[in-house]
Amino acid sequence: MFNIDLNNDKVVHKKALGRGLDVLIPEKEKRRGFVNIEIEKIIPNALQPRKNFAPDELSNLAASIKEKGVLQPIIVRSKGSKYELVVGERRYRAVKSLGLSVIPAIIKELSDRDMLEMALIENIQREDLDAIEKAEGFLKLMNDFGLTHDELARHVGQSRTSVTNTLRLLKLPHRIKKGISYKKINMSQARTLLGLKSEHEQIQMYERILENPLNVRDLEEMVSDIQITLDPKSVTRKKRKKDPQLGLLEDELREIWGTKIVVRGNNKKGRIEIHYYSLDDLDRILKQLKRLSP
């Protein structure tokens, strides 16, 4: 694993998607620990495919460098008496075009393997992959480099759970995976379908969604209801974090009012939700609420 510590910060990550790996260098590194290297000693990266940039982008960058200098060192690895460019092709090219003779650089010792891994990650982060393609990329990365979900997550700048959840999509029946690629359903809907135990049920519900669309929240509720019906004792799944007393109180209230009641929020503020499932329901509940004198 290469030891360019991938920054988890969300903002930086977002940029990373658009701009390549050069933003993945921690703030501190940018300030110190770099040396000035002669431009001629730098050779292009043999493993990574040569990238092409829009000309105006390069000239903007060159203008900025002329004015303020190179704000962020590039990354190189040593190769004999020379250095191989690892990250920062844009800056390198811009500096070269300005005819400068040196460029600030950080020297990292990276193996070919590390470089390959970086290239793959960069590829996955190309914006236009759908969730399935992304999952396949993740899988390859795990297999080729023996990464755990957690390591992978850090490398691609996402949470561990998101990575795991993305990978889970691959367990869906082919039909549904194609549905994701063709934008018939979104990945959250698809993930929710995994909650149904048989492929048959999954596909059945999938068809149903195609017929009349269901937003993610409603689908989640629907799937959860099906599971509870099939296996009533599964309700035991602990009520989220929440004060257990509150859970009991909710149950009690449900009995009294004959409808789902949830308390949402924290100690400082929040809301009590009384759910209704028909106009009559709503009427009944509202009337009852009015009857109350405080």
Place this chain on the structure above:
Amino acid sequence: MFNIDLNNDKVVHKKALGRGLDVLIPEKEKRRGFVNIEIEKIIPNALQPRKNFAPDELSNLAASIKEKGVLQPIIVRSKGSKYELVVGERRYRAVKSLGLSVIPAIIKELSDRDMLEMALIENIQREDLDAIEKAEGFLKLMNDFGLTHDELARHVGQSRTSVTNTLRLLKLPHRIKKGISYKKINMSQARTLLGLKSEHEQIQMYERILENPLNVRDLEEMVSDIQITLDPKSVTRKKRKKDPQLGLLEDELREIWGTKIVVRGNNKKGRIEIHYYSLDDLDRILKQLKRLSP
């Protein structure tokens, strides 16, 4: 205005961001109304900056074309006895590299002005612009080409309101606009700050957010509360769509319960929300709900 009808479909739009304008051609156009043009008659686009693509992307495309043919015609405009390439540089290059002699194309009569506009729009859709840069792009587009918000919206594949709201951000004090660019606040928070009438108040609230962050929903509520305090009659803003009867009922219930009560949902399902603002509040309300025998 160029008459390539920009497709409003969300899916297509998303792709558009990553892949350029070629996906903006309506489905129908892809099926008919095109001719086969000799490759040699096509000249590159003089106005648009020459784009560069990753080599492997091009060879993938070439492989696909070899197998299935060119699935989507490119777009050209006539220029003397030749044709100038407008949209589809990737396909054009891939076909050329395969040594084919013709390519399916749609011939559009586009003015230099139209082409310029397209280039600008394409530029704005580069993913990594922040909301302020995007707004500035929109403004330029409006000024240079005399577009209304509505026309602009259709050209860039967003809703009219979103375009208007993006442009509104430019009315914020400089301080806050920089805050957007530096990711100190997000654009929804910033937009909400516009609800405060003076720049002074806006900046004050902005500082406050920097100190202790506030999510968009809470900020909206806070700003709305401030406005109502300053100008109590402003509450008159009509209650959203909702059955006016229901509005009255909500007010009545608020009186009785001494806290905000909203009904959310439609005739078929939804929920009644009873809001609380302290633990005591919550206790009081829950006790009261329990006292109720149905």
Place this chain on the structure above:
DNA sequence: AAAGCAATGTTTCACGTGAAACATTGCTTT
């Protein structure tokens, strides 16, 4: 054999985005 724990699996929900709902402005037509 049970405690500990790292890895992975699964469900629920806070969040910002983008658009719908609602509102105002200021011409143009009658």
Place this chain on the structure above:
DNA sequence: AAAGCAATGTTTCACGTGAAACATTGCTTT
């Protein structure tokens, strides 16, 4: 002068995403 309407302005909220919360599995250590 008022009705009509296109353009623009403003607030509210449904939605999917991504991650937190919760759960299980299956080794390793004692």
